[in-house]
Amino acid sequence: MAIIHRAQLNPSKNDLLRAWVPKQPWIRSVDCSTLERVDAYRFDDPDGEVGVETHLLRSADGRILQVPLTYRGAPLDGAETALIATMDHSVLGERWVYDACCDPVYVSAVATAILTGGAGVDLVFADSADHIPVTAHVVGSGT
Structure with a gap:
């Protein structure tokens, strides 16, 4: 559970993504003149230290991009x-935001989901037992 x-x-996730995604070499011919958030899903960090979130964005030409990020409370050694x-988080303080494909916590979470048939996690507010509706459902194949 996340x-x-x-x-x-500050900056917001949307602002951060809109600034970073168009500059990536993997974007190729995708029209990033507008990027609209469609949804997102999360996996758990077993140690509870790293936020693991994949954003689903719609580009101006209608393509859906999956953009995984990790959020950490301290820099990740060797991942400059x-x-x-x-990012300034009003509750947790300064957060370091990484391209999750280079973060071992993300890689492990995705591999675990794929190999075990795992799924994205439920979202719960820290200050209550209220669940946030999950609308992007992902499940690994188990193979």
């Missing part, structure tokens, strides 16, 4: 080139 804080983020930005 614990979600009612917080202000994967650092996207730092």
Whole structure:
């Protein structure tokens, strides 16, 4: 289960993604003049330290992009080139945001989901037992 804080983020996730995604070499011919958030899903970090979230964005030409990010409370050693930005989180303080494909916690979470048939996690607010409706459902194949 992912614990979600009612917080202000600066920059916002959307602003961060809109600035970073168009500059990536994997974007190729995708029209990123507009990027609209469609949804997102999360996996758990077994140690509860790293936020693991994949954003689903719609580009101006209608393509859906999956953009995985990790959020950390401290820099990830040796991952300077994967650092996207730092973000001020009004509850947790400064967060380091990484291209999750370069983060071992993300890679492990995705591999575990694929190999075990695992799924994205439920979202719960930290200050209550209220669940946030999950609308993007992902499940690994188990093989």
